[in-house]
Amino acid sequence: MDPKKIHFDSNNKKRKQNLIEDLEAWKFLASLEDNEKDFSISLNKSYNYKIKYVNVEKVNKNIKSLPYKKNPKQFFEERISTLGEKIWDMRSELFNLKEREDLRLNHLKHFAKLLIHSPEAIQLEFCRQPTRQSMHQKNQLMMLEEKLNNKYWDVIHPKEGEIVIDGENIVNIKKLNKRFSPNARSVDVKICAKKPLQKIIFYGFMKFSKEQGTATTKHQLDEAKRWLEEAQKYSQANDDNINFFCISDGKEGERNIPILQKHVRYHKDRISVGNTHSIIKILENYEKELQSN
Numbered sequence: 001m002d003p004k005k006i007h008f009d010s011n012n013k014k015r016k017q018n019l020i021e022d023l024e025a026w027k028f029l030a031s032l033e034d035n036e037k038d039f040s041i042s043l044n045k046s047y048n049y050k051i052k053y054v055n056v057e058k059v060n061k062n063i064k065s066l067p068y069k070k071n072p073k074q075f076f077e078e079r080i081s082t083l084g085e086k087i088w089d090m091r092s093e094l095f096n097l098k099e100r101e102d103l104r105l106n107h108l109k110h111f112a113k114l115l116i117h118s119p120e121a122i123q124l125e126f127c128r129q130p131t132r133q134s135m136h137q138k139n140q141l142m143m144l145e146e147k148l149n150n151k152y153w154d155v156i157h158p159k160e161g162e163i164v165i166d167g168e169n170i171v172n173i174k175k176l177n178k179r180f181s182p183n184a185r186s187v188d189v190k191i192c193a194k195k196p197l198q199k200i201i202f203y204g205f206m207k208f209s210k211e212q213g214t215a216t217t218k219h220q221l222d223e224a225k226r227w228l229e230e231a232q233k234y235s236q237a238n239d240d241n242i243n244f245f246c247i248s249d250g251k252e253g254e255r256n257i258p259i260l261q262k263h264v265r266y267h268k269d270r271i272s273v274g275n276t277h278s279i280i281k282i283l284e285n286y287e288k289e290l291q292s293n
Helices: 003-031 056-062 072-090 105-116 120-126 133-147 215-237 251-255 257-263 276-292
Strands: 039-043 049-053 153-156 163-166 169-172 189-193 201-208 242-249 271-274
Touching: 003 056, 003 072, 003 105, 003 120, 003 133, 039 105, 049 072, 056 072, 072 105, 105 120, 133 153, 133 189, 133 201, 133 242, 133 276, 163 215, 201 215, 215 242, 215 257, 215 271, 242 251, 242 257, 242 276, 251 257, 257 271, 271 276
Parallel strands: 201 242, 242 271
Antiparallel strands: 039 049, 153 189, 163 169, 189 201
């Protein structure tokens, strides 16, 4: 089981689903008249494109493949706003755009038609990219649930912020006074040992970092360090059966593992750092050790 391959396959599957949905938005855009009175382009406070389309009935009729929770009108406006940004960033010379305000509906339509008639390999570059952490967390949870023996382990995914490490304590966020606990960190996964294993709990933090050198990857590394610092504070203050792990998947995530391991080197008996595969191995080895006693 290679976490990189699982994330890679999941990303590709999600990207193709995104393309199916985005194509509907592109095709509907291409069908509009150049003087469509219900369509408008403006710039928001951040100077990004803001598309509005007020004919709700028409957009609902033409965009149907979205998950039921999504709003077709909002989805269409967001997708075409993004298309406007791509035109400005990468195709402004093609459309002779000197200022952002020069973008018109016919430019958007032209670009949408180019995408619609492009090979899938090109279309996949311009549709929504599956980079949300929530999707990667689902993959990581799936691997933990599938590989750990459910006879011995319960894998629990608490709601965001439901369980937090606050220095010497692990508490429910409802009991946390944020004003006095600015360093408290949320737990992504809780793994509890069942009988006949001794009572033990692992609290985990999960991140996926694909590319090097972006502000996001630097932020994710800092986030992991802060989480591990809180885990160390707890370990120093409490002699109990609570342990911690940090999962760091993805190309850049795995490159950061030695950095994070060094960060907790004085507590490696209770705090582990690795990719999903190595953390599963640690839990499986712990299970074997207890069974042999």
